[in-house]
Amino acid sequence: MNIYKSIPTPPNPDDMKPQGPVKLFDDLYFIGNKVVGSWVIPTSEGIVLIEASAEADHWEKVLKPGLDEIGLGSEKILALLLTHGHMDHYGGSDHIMRATGCDVCLSAVDAVYMNTRKKNIRTNKESGVSAPMITRIIAPGDELVFGDHVISVLDGAGHSPGCLNYSMEVHDNGEPHRFIMMGGYGVFGTFEWEDVQTSVMYALKFASTCVNAWEYAKAHNCDIFFNPHPHLCNMYQTAEENKNRKPGDPNAFVIGRDGVRQWIMERFDACMASVVEFSDIRKPFVEE
Ligand SMILES: [Zn+2]
Known part of the structure; x- marks a missing residue:
């Protein structure tokens, strides 16, 4: 993978087939396909979800059957946290909310952005999905308490104007570790913003977000990156x-501070490369 790539190449259609639930830690699962899905956090009070996949019927087709398979099907769903207002993250929100009565949480900025954004991953017409109802506004600095788990909400702006990062302690055979999840991957440039100046501004904003994410990861000993x-x-x-782990072997998701630094640095470098790519300052001026 080209580390300077800001936006990933479109996924292979085969990667969009449901994969069945994956257990990552004692208290973290993923249910979806190789590209999108929901992160599932069982707490002492019920389940917290991060992300709602791309499809409107994600709950009934993939998520609920997956929860049943891992024995969590009758647990209360406490909340659905969204990282940002792009369709491939919120697609299943409305169905999840209607089926479970859970809160749907997002930043105020992206709650507005997703309703006003001109270009989304797919149009509402193509996907049958429109921007979902947000029932709880959350903001960077919030510490969301769900039973015995606390999810820290961090600023992830740049990929979208109000994108959020999350961090939480998870456990591996009882041993605590901490992940940082960066909500965005890169910046869309003029595809999204149409003018050069706004595109450059968001690329710089995301680079600055990477710096904040790294400062946070250092201060809180994050050893997992998602x-x-x-x-x-x-x-x-x-x-x-x-899958081939023997008792006593480390969990492969635990990559240590340097592993986390590597991931965040790649995103930083990609954003800085985008700043140069989006700008026309370096191109020779030709009078028209
Ligand atoms: Zn996005």
Whole structure:
């Protein structure tokens, strides 16, 4: 993978087939396909979800059957946290909310953005999905308490104007570790913003977000890195490595501070490369 790539190449259609639930930690699962899905956090009070996949019927077709399969089907769903207002993250929100009565949480900025954004991953017409109802506004700095788990909400702006990062302690055979999940991967440039100046501004904003994420990861000893998209953090490959684990072997998702630094640095470099790519300052001026 080209580390300077800001936006991933479109996924293979085969990667969009449901994969069945994957257990990552004692208290973290993923249910979806190789590109999109929901992160499932069982707490002492019920389940918290991060992300709602791309499809409107994600709940009934993939998520609920997956929860049944891992024995969590009758647990209360406490909340659905969204990282940002792009369709491939919120697609299943409305069905999840209607089926479970859970809160749907997002930043105020992206709650507005997703309703006003001109270009989304797919149009509402193509997908049958429109921007979902947000029942709880959350903001960077919030510490969301769900039973015995606390999810820290961090600023992830740049990929979208109000994108959020999340961090939480998870456990591996009882041993605590901490992940940082960066909500965004790169910046869309003029595809999204149409003018050069706004595109450059958001690329710089995301680079600055990477710096904040790294400061946070250092201060809180994050030793796991996630992107909401499994294919953008090697989630299925790493889960595969864990299948051959013997008692006492480390969990392959635990990559240490330097591993986390590597992922964040790649995103930083990609954003800085985007700043140069989007700008026309370096191109020779030709009078028209
Ligand atoms: Zn996005």
